[in-house]
Amino acid sequence: MDKTSPFAIHPALAELCAHLARMMDLRAAAALLEWDQETYMPAGATAVRAEQLGTLHRLAHEWFIAERTGELLEAAAASVRELPPEHLAVRLVEVVREDYDKARRVPPELVAALARTESEAREAWKQARQENHYAVFAPYLERLLALNREKAEALGYEKHPYDALLDQYEPGMTTEAVRVLFEQLRAELVPLVRALADQPQPEAAFLHRYVEPERQWALNRMVLEAIGFDLQRGRLDASVHPFSTGIAIADVRLTTRIDPHDFASGLFATLHEAGHGLYEQGIDPVLERTPLADGASLGLHESQSRLWENLIGRSRPFWEYFYPRLREYFPGVLDDVPLDAFYRAINRVQPSLIRVEADEVTYNLHILLRFELEVALIEGNLSVQDLPAAWDEGMQRYLGLRPETLREGVLQDIHWSQGAFGYFPTYTLGNLMSAQLWRAIEQTVPDVAAFMQQGDFRPILTWLRTQIHRHGRAWKAPVLLEQATGHPLDAEPWLTYIRKKYQALYPAASVSLS
């Protein structure tokens, strides 16, 4: 260990770090194997890759929950007792202690049963989707719910079993707090979406003009570098579903999907993943190979992706800089499309059935529905059998649409088949955080729009690095958010942002926007 490391101050602490570094290396290897699986792995290796990944995850977990970790933790805790609470060594010990206690609360048999059932459920989900036949998936969902209720009991909670599940992805968040925020959103969004849907829609067919993949790759890479993503410490590749993954702080990989007839979809996927990637690249390098080298919560992670994708990437100042460049990269493609028309097209609001294709206004309604349903499922107030009808009814209520197949309805997302209950709300929490952070940025850098118009994203990235990125998991998301913005999580900044932006875009609908 480097002598200048904040963890080199005591042998007991250094020993804990060396012990944890092994787990981090195993996780990094698993992350690389997963990245490879989606990018370059030959198709014939699917089965053996699943075994290899199973081993790596199991070894990392066993290594962490071993008695030895507890012993090293205790010695390390004693060694940092005199340090101020904000010292990274104190933070490390505290975070690892909490992780350790949580991980040990779940019995190994339950961990194994979950892993087994999730893997079977994923296959059943694929088949049910394919055959539009819910009964194929239902028994697995039933079992996953039972196992997750068991897990919630094992993890413990104060008020609601769903709290324990939520806490896995968004530490410190409660069902009640989510309900309050989501109710605020519901009350404004449902009428807003209805009002916007009644408006004449801007032209957008030009977004589907043919653009050679090579030109798209070049544009995507140029934009990535322009906003500050370091391609010396990261990559951009192709995959069916875009994602980002940190193999290390010095090795952050993004993927996107390039469609010759939909350049915008690929570019916004890249910006979204770049937001995640900038977060991971921005973590203080002294945290490399420690459990602090990660985002503070899924919601905060998502706030970064949404900030770059929407608040920045779908803003007018951003395109004032990039639109002329995009036209250079795609010669002749958009010569007849003025910036204003382009800006309107990429900000079209239109209720739709598929979450991942939703615009920034309707998106959260998809999440509100999923939250409502999964809480009811966990509570036992909604049966697995009644779920499809509840889904369809909810879609009608929130977005005025009715799915015709399970694939565009209740079976559209992979999350439940992976046993991820409590995950969906983090998407909306991330959206809310992104607007709250953006407001703080605008207050600190009042001429941020002018910087963007000149293609200078350094003031934004510097602020994010200082306030959020560098800390990794050293502090929890609510602490970071309040330190950075002066306020606890609040729906108002996001609602204000949406109101203002879409009043300008759809002036005729403004009556309904208050």
Next chain:
Amino acid sequence: MDKTSPFAIHPALAELCAHLARMMDLRAAAALLEWDQETYMPAGATAVRAEQLGTLHRLAHEWFIAERTGELLEAAAASVRELPPEHLAVRLVEVVREDYDKARRVPPELVAALARTESEAREAWKQARQENHYAVFAPYLERLLALNREKAEALGYEKHPYDALLDQYEPGMTTEAVRVLFEQLRAELVPLVRALADQPQPEAAFLHRYVEPERQWALNRMVLEAIGFDLQRGRLDASVHPFSTGIAIADVRLTTRIDPHDFASGLFATLHEAGHGLYEQGIDPVLERTPLADGASLGLHESQSRLWENLIGRSRPFWEYFYPRLREYFPGVLDDVPLDAFYRAINRVQPSLIRVEADEVTYNLHILLRFELEVALIEGNLSVQDLPAAWDEGMQRYLGLRPETLREGVLQDIHWSQGAFGYFPTYTLGNLMSAQLWRAIEQTVPDVAAFMQQGDFRPILTWLRTQIHRHGRAWKAPVLLEQATGHPLDAEPWLTYIRKKYQALYPAASVSLS
């Protein structure tokens, strides 16, 4: 475990396999991280990747040498006692028992000291090469030799400490046996090379005509598939130094180096690596995730690469099929070059300083020199200080050339800096085996040339799969070679092959070839 697996016959055996599968998964992960490092890893991740790899190798090693492995081995050995000796379960127990005993003979402190010194030595080697300054590397070489002598003592040997080192790469081979074979080669090759060097050289400048990389990739992939490499269970990528690696039997990856001004070098590198890859892809799938899923020895592995690169890939029948296709893939490039001229050009013999660029005739002399020197170094009959002079003198004696820099002399290869003593001879042993196997193929498939002329490589591959590939490490190389060819390893088939081929290519030199 699949119930039809030969290792599912007894719970004790299945338990041993499950235990070893974890080690194999760790090794597979390490192999993927190493592949990634040479292909797609961002440059900034070099340091952290070294740590990650260190952890994976260490964990795999610790897992294997643990007492638990010994206990499981004993139980498994008891469970297979009644089986015939050729049953795969018996082979597995025997091979793992031998691996285990060897691995446990080397003290963990020595393993650690070697790993540390190798990693320092590699850096020193790079620097010494760069600065043409031997003294930078010498002390590390000294230490590596001392540690390897220690390792040889720990491993044990009958006659010569070098036997123990050789045995790591070529199980069962001895210093004395190598000496006898190499002396035979020396006696014929030195005068042969001298005679060929005096001959007028065929035209070869056309091999350096510009060919677009994309066209080269297409040709390389077409050839790969034509000879039977399965791109559904493997890949071909670019790297600075071509290599092949098995992540699994179902996931075998090759790399090559595409130079727009040297298409032949890339293509022969691809054929070489394809030989390795076909071996790994041909291992019986029931051996997946077991320690038998590997080549029987480095020499036998090299025999496969040399067979496809030289005996097949530099043969006239091969090019009778592929040359018209190459001209289609590279339109206009070789229209003025008849097949015969092409065939002569790719078989030019010319003494040169760099081993990896040597032709198939001079290549073994490079190895003879290295073997001679490393035996003397291990024996202590040659000092590290005197090594560069001994190298230069040997090059003069074998090839009539004198290096002007260390980079084209004693520091050209990475092997010694990695502590790999006993490795070099396997290259030449592989060459000898390749010709011996080829003779057996010609005897079993008398019209093999006609098949090649029609682009049908199935008879060759089927023979290799049956005789060599499918067995993996179930039998040692000498056993497989003798089963396949009816003879123990012998230099005569290779010498006869070379004599015949180059007498035809250089008829004026034929007097010297007897």
